[in-house]
């Protein structure tokens with residue numbers, strides 16, 4: 001496991017509790033030593049006892065060489081340089097799994113794409129895992145589910161078999177784009193929810209933003225080739241609910257601080273852990289512009305982050321018609337395709353099934 005922060009350590013526990021031999025890689029030697037010798041990571045997971053079978057090192061080569069599966073959980077913007085150091089030590093058959101929920105600034109690439117590019121490995125050796133997975137709750141062994149996705153169903157199943165135990169269930173799918181974008185985009189909606197919380201607006205405002213946020217997420221992901229069902233599954237709606245309603249969410253927390261009037265610089269200083277949404281907002285908007293998808297909520301978040309929109313103006317703007325003609329409550333896909341989006345979706349699903357040897361992938 002590369003990355004011994006809050007999610008990396010928790011996922012390491014999931015795997016170890018599922019019977020795998022887990023070696024954590026931590027950047028800092030003191031963190032590795034604490035995990036190895038005291039079975040604790042007190043900075044990220046206070047009061048959590050880690051499995052005795054779990055070991056740790058700060059030596060990247062030792063962590064990676066010989067591993068059948070390498071899981072990665074570091075801040076998205078640090079992935080590429082880390083992989084450059086990993087590459088020489090990887091076996092030719094190793095599967096690499098992204099647990100991250102960001103896109104790369106500058107390229108707009110999803111984490112699985114960065115992995116494919118930086119390690120020069122085939123997509124069949126790459127998987128991603130995503131879902132409503134607030135680390136601290138899972139570390140306390142509260143029951144949770146997730147989705148493991150790979151273009152190869154066999155790879156997804158191999159990983160999902162390892163990532164399961166009495167409190168964690170992994171489903172599988174082959175929609176990597178939808179699974180990854182679900183995780184990236186819900187972070188941005190969670191920042192919006194945090195902002196309206198910070199301002200002091202109530203449940204109606206938040207429910208409106210969550211619902212319309214899901215439409216934005218679905219339009220964006222489907223325009224990039226995702227299946228709409230993925231966005232209404234664990235990696236989309238499921239994670240959206242968890243992140244938007246939990247004070248444990250760092251994206252939600254960052255948004256709340258912005259809503260309370262702190263500047264981005266002050267918020268970044270206060271955050272002890274990674275809030276991916278803050279870094280993803282610009283590349284997501286660039287991708288949206290390129291593909292012609294409207295994302296009014298994400299747009300507003302970006303303006304609050306940039307300090308060009310008062311936080312209290314976010315919700316009225318989002319919930320009020322800008323044009324004279326009231327819009328129908330439907331997705332952009334419907335508007336553009338006049339119903340043909342559904343046909344395209346059915347065709348894509350049939351193609352997917354064909355690719356899976358006639359089997360319909362098990363879905364969450």
Ligand SMILES: NC(=O)C1=CN([C@@H]2O[C@H](COP(=O)(O)OP(=O)(O)OC[C@H]3O[C@@H](n4cnc5c(N)ncnc54)[C@H](O)[C@@H]3O)[C@@H](O)[C@H]2O)C=CC1
Nearest residue numbers: 004005006007008073074078100101133134135273274276
């Ligand atoms: N914490 C959570 O509940 C969940 C987090 N995630 C995702 O997991 C990813 C990692 O997040 P967390 O573990 O929560 O963050 P974190 O802030 O708790 O930990 C990040 C880890 O990455 C390490 N790191 C920082 N910069 C690095 C660099 N340049 N090179 C190598 N390692 C570096 C840190 O030392 C730390 O161990 C993010 O993409 C996040 O969206 C996904 C699901 C749940």
Ligand SMILES: O=C(CO)COP(=O)(O)O
Nearest residue numbers: 131132133134249250251
């Ligand atoms: O992805 C997460 C829950 O599924 C964690 O959300 P935060 O990164 O906002 O804490």
